[in-house]
Amino acid sequence: MITTRLFARGFTPGIVITLVLLVAVAILVPVLNLATAPASPFHVPTYIVALTGKYLCYALLALALDLVWGFAGILSLGHGAFFALGGYAMGMYLMRQIGSRGVYGNPVLPDFMVFLNWKELPWYWLGFDQFWFAALMVVLVPGALAFVFGWFAFRSRVTGVYLSIITQAMTYALLLAFFRNDMGFGGNNGLTDFKDILGFNVQADTTRAALFAATALALALGVAVTAAIVGSHFGKLLIAVRDAEPRTRFLGYRPENVKLFAFTVSAVMAGIAGALYVPQVGIINPGEFAPANSIEVVVWTAVGGRGTIIGPIVGALTVNAGKSWFTGALPELWLFALGGLFVAVTLFLPRGIVGTITHGWSALKARRASTTAEDGTDASLAQPAAGE
Amino acid sequence: MAPDTLTRNPDEPVVLPHPYAARDLQPVAAEPESAETQRRRETLLYLDGVSVSFDGFKAINNLSLVLEQGEMRAIIGPNGAGKTTMMDIITGKTRPDTGQVFFRGDIDLTKHDEADIATMGIGRKFQKPTVFESHTVEDNLALALAGTRSVAGTLFTDPAKSGEGRIAEILEVTRLAARRADLAANLSHGQKQWLEIGMLLAQDPKLLLVDEPVAGMTDAETEETARLLKDIARTHSVIVVEHDMHFVRDLGVRVTCLHEGSVLSEGSLDHVSADPRVIEVYLGR
Numbered sequence: 001m002i003t004t005r006l007f008a009r010g011f012t013p014g015i016v017i018t019l020v021l022l023v024a025v026a027i028l029v030p031v032l033n034l035a036t037a038p039a040s041p042f043h044v045p046t047y048i049v050a051l052t053g054k055y056l057c058y059a060l061l062a063l064a065l066d067l068v069w070g071f072a073g074i075l076s077l078g079h080g081a082f083f084a085l086g087g088y089a090m091g092m093y094l095m096r097q098i099g100s101r102g103v104y105g106n107p108v109l110p111d112f113m114v115f116l117n118w119k120e121l122p123w124y125w126l127g128f129d130q131f132w133f134a135a136l137m138v139v140l141v142p143g144a145l146a147f148v149f150g151w152f153a154f155r156s157r158v159t160g161v162y163l164s165i166i167t168q169a170m171t172y173a174l175l176l177a178f179f180r181n182d183m184g185f186g187g188n189n190g191l192t193d194f195k196d197i198l199g200f201n202v203q204a205d206t207t208r209a210a211l212f213a214a215t216a217l218a219l220a221l222g223v224a225v226t227a228a229i230v231g232s233h234f235g236k237l238l239i240a241v242r243d244a245e246p247r248t249r250f251l252g253y254r255p256e257n258v259k260l261f262a263f264t265v266s267a268v269m270a271g272i273a274g275a276l277y278v279p280q281v282g283i284i285n286p287g288e289f290a291p292a293n294s295i296e297v298v299v300w301t302a303v304g305g306r307g308t309i310i311g312p313i314v315g316a317l318t319v320n321a322g323k324s325w326f327t328g329a330l331p332e333l334w335l336f337a338l339g340g341l342f343v344a345v346t347l348f349l350p351r352g353i354v355g356t357i358t359h360g361w362s363a364l365k366a367r368r369a370s371t372t373a374e375d376g377t378d379a380s381l382a383q384p385a386a387g388e
Numbered sequence: 389m390a391p392d393t394l395t396r397n398p399d400e401p402v403v404l405p406h407p408y409a410a411r412d413l414q415p416v417a418a419e420p421e422s423a424e425t426q427r428r429r430e431t432l433l434y435l436d437g438v439s440v441s442f443d444g445f446k447a448i449n450n451l452s453l454v455l456e457q458g459e460m461r462a463i464i465g466p467n468g469a470g471k472t473t474m475m476d477i478i479t480g481k482t483r484p485d486t487g488q489v490f491f492r493g494d495i496d497l498t499k500h501d502e503a504d505i506a507t508m509g510i511g512r513k514f515q516k517p518t519v520f521e522s523h524t525v526e527d528n529l530a531l532a533l534a535g536t537r538s539v540a541g542t543l544f545t546d547p548a549k550s551g552e553g554r555i556a557e558i559l560e561v562t563r564l565a566a567r568r569a570d571l572a573a574n575l576s577h578g579q580k581q582w583l584e585i586g587m588l589l590a591q592d593p594k595l596l597l598v599d600e601p602v603a604g605m606t607d608a609e610t611e612e613t614a615r616l617l618k619d620i621a622r623t624h625s626v627i628v629v630e631h632d633m634h635f636v637r638d639l640g641v642r643v644t645c646l647h648e649g650s651v652l653s654e655g656s657l658d659h660v661s662a663d664p665r666v667i668e669v670y671l672g673r
Contacts, residue, residue: 056585229543232539232543232546233542233543233545233547233548234543236527236530236531237542240520240521240531243522244520246481247514247518247519248531249502249503249506251532251587251591252503252506253509253536253537254501254537254589257538258539
């Protein structure tokens with residue numbers, strides 16, 4: 001098909017390897033967790049499954065941010081908001097699944113509503129007892145918010161640091177709103193005490209393994225979608241808008257629409273990451289909207305390498321692994337380490353880990369090519385001489 | 389007797405539709421077009437009494453300029469004469485405070501934005517060469533290539549493939565064929581200028597606005613550029629802004645000299661350069 005061939009261009013060997021790895025991880029980790037004896041050297045303990053599952057959600061969030069920051073030049077400091085909204089949509093479904101097993105035993109109302117003396121379910125909680133509806137909202141709510149926000153911001157030609165500030169304001173406003181008990185999202189405590197997802201116990205090892213596999217596959221899908229977008233003609237346009245937005249207007253393009261599309265797709269990806277995150281960590285509260293969270297995502301992406309597809313994944317995994325180790329060993333120093341890391345990467349590794357490696361690699365190849373050209377000898381001609 | 393006068397005379401033939409109905413079908417006699425409007429319709433670009441000021445500074449002051457279909461025009465003038473502002477007005481980047489700007493006779497350019505105007509057929513090369521540096525030369529041309537401009541269109545089509553022949557042609561014309569796969573960032577200054585002219589060609593506009601195409605070029609490159617522009621002018625209308633008098637002489641076209649936002653002198657280069665007001669502006673009093 002023409003379409004398949006069109007999008008195939010984004011699938012470089014690096015992307016294909018990443019996709020294969022992610023699918024392998026999605027199969028192997030659950031198998032090694034469930035089918036091996038705890039004493040076996042191949043056994044993957046459940047806490048590792050839960051922890052890495054969480055990291056993969058972060059990786060998907062970082063990839064979403066990279067699509068807008070790395071490829072479209074929109075530095076969003078509010079991507080945590082889309083992640084949290086996706087998480088809340090999933091959390092609402094999980095709350096409805098508790099049913100009469102809550103502390104107050106109310107079959108319809110979640111505990112916090114009973115506690116607040118609410119008599120009936122607010123209208124915006126209707127439908128969340130159905131998984132398909134919640135899944136739809138996971139995609140729709142962050143997507144719609146991003147669309148409306150982007151529509152106004154990009155049309156008014158708000159760019160650069162001003163745009164970053166309003167995204168930050170957006171997530172902060174949502175943080176304040178979700179803190180309020182009257183909002184009906186559990187206020188300060190958020191949503192927790194989940195029991196079942198699709199009829200399976202969220203605490204069970206098998207459910208955790210399945211959620212892990214789903215997350216790895218979602219990340220693989222995210223990589224595939226991003227690679228397809230970036231590899232298409234639209235991807236070229238996206239980079240053109242990033243580098244010289246006014247110039248694209250004089251070619252007849254509308255950069256506001258280009259950015260709006262990327263921003264909305266990115267928000268949907270972030271929402272899915274949040275929805276997979278919540279059942280694995282067992283809670284969603286307004287803290288996820290905190291501006292600092294969104295900034296942390298920027299750090300992961302910068303460390304891994306923005307403007308590459310693999311970079312944000314590498315960044316999210318390494319920084320979070322570092323964070324887990326650091327907060328265990330030297331908890332009070334973690335924030336200093338994170339800040340220091342960001343400064344160090346900006347100063348010494350502006351392309352990030354993956355960006356530096358790929359750039360170094362292509363520079364090396366270019367140098368080799370030019371030396372061969374200068375010598376006037378082809379590598380294949382030089383071969384027999386070496387064999388003598 | 390009164391009711392009788394209201395009833396229809398049976399001998400009178402029935403006329404359908406009623407004769408009065410036809411009256412409404414008659415085209416409303418248009419107001420006679422003024423000679424000015426008729427004249428406007430035949431032009432490609434028509435600027436009349438255009439003024440624009442920034443914070444009280446009149447960048448363009450009652451500027452009137454007419455470009456015929458297929459004409460090539462050179463615009464000269466000292467720094468700050470309003471050359472670039474004029475291009476900003478034509479391409480929709482700046483809205484004039486007063487005055488009329490018409491393209492192809494009756495498209496009012498003051499009512500459209502940059503993207504609209506670009507799709508209608510006005511292409512622009514900037515004073516400072518503006519190419520997409522992190523794209524290859526080929527991709528720069530593919531992005532400029534006339535064709536789809538929508539999000540869905542760019543997602544599902546590949547102009548680099550469908551426009552391969554055209555891109556190869558442009559690469560040949562602009563002498564960039566050897567650098568096809570190189571990043572635009574790695575081109576020399578002159579090559580970037582040529583790439584931008586190539587992008588204009590790919591856009592295939594009716595009117596090309598070319599701002600200082602030979603700035604920073606060697607003499608040989610300048611000559612080549614004059615040849616290229618003359619070639620382009622055979623099938624397109626062109627406005628060239630340039631300081632380089634040799635280059636303008638090479639082009640051998642009608643020249644407009646701008647000063648302080650309005651036209652100082654217009655005619656052949658010899659005529660303009662002999663104009664005492666032009667000499668005064670260029671050499672000072």
